[in-house]
Amino acid sequence: MTDNNTAAVTPVRYAYLDQQFSDVDAYFDDLRQWVSTGEFTIGPYVEAFESKFAEYIGVKHAVGTNTGTGALILALRAAGIRPGDEVITVPNTFVATVGAIVAVGAKPVFVDCDDRYQIDVDHIPAAITSRTRGIVPVHWAGCPCDIERVMDIASEHQLKVVEDACPAVGAKVGGRCVGTFGHVNAFSMHPLKPLNVWGDGGIVVTNDDEIAAWLRLYRNHGLVDRDHVAFWGINERLQPVQAIVASRLLDSMETLISRRNENARQLDEGLRDLADYISPPERPEAYREVYQLYLVRATRRDELMAYLAAREIECRVHYPIPLHLQDAAKDFGYGIGSFPECEQQASEILTIPAHQHVTPQQLDYVLECVHAFYRK
């Protein structure tokens, strides 16, 4: 590639938020109309978004929250997780999965991940004790975990399942959205998730009418109406501004997911001849990913990342230190060697930009640089 062509495709950026809302006028029109109504807490805009989201996901109830972390905490409480309970999850996730379990007073119990970077379902039975009350499987990086087998194990052992679908709005297993399998499940609309708003936002979903009624009250102080408190709750409401932004973006969600899938396919295919050095995970037919992150395992990962950075390709590592090895986890009783697969992945995993604002030409350039690195 000549320098001129290179200039046309670089930089290949990890962050894309400044490009994400280029059609901002339509959003401002929606907001202008809303401001004049004075509906600044829950109200019709939040409720309309909740119905639209529930329909998109294919679930009976969606309840908006202030954050994805808040959605997880509410989901865990609604599922009946109490102080002292053990909850099984993975050490390779965003910190909030574990933070939410600790926030409800429960004890996280980790199991290792598989070679798709998802919870290794085969390890779950051995982690179950008499105190286990729930499982929080994560659809890590927007890729479905084997949620069907998680549900089988949970029902066999009478455990509650709270899916951490925070990064995975629109990801599917056998045509069914993740976040519809567990008892009560959480999504995030943080700026770096596929469905992203202008700040923070989250959604709890469930098919259970009673749980939904509790969630609606709990996130709004337990208030039945202005003068009556049914029980002590908190303020964890989704803001109307974010509901309005999310509602419009949801209309282009399928297009956005298709673009990410096309980009992922281009990278998968372009990397195939380098399988000895760098490889994407297996992509089972029945799973639709949304590629919140496009993850691969790479030998000489840190060197490759520096080489790409020098060529204006911005990669990231999610994450270099697994959660069981963090200072915060020192009372959990784990150490180096506790989760070998996860630890190995932490030293090899690399996130390459493949979001909807990366072009096929840019990905050709990324592939050319990766080839140059391993072939030199």
Ligand SMILES: *Cc1c(COP(=O)(O)O)cnc(C)c1O
């Ligand atoms: C983003 C994320 C969360 C937390 O969501 P916030 O909206 O940032 O609070 C939780 N779990 C996972 C797996 C995530 O990716």
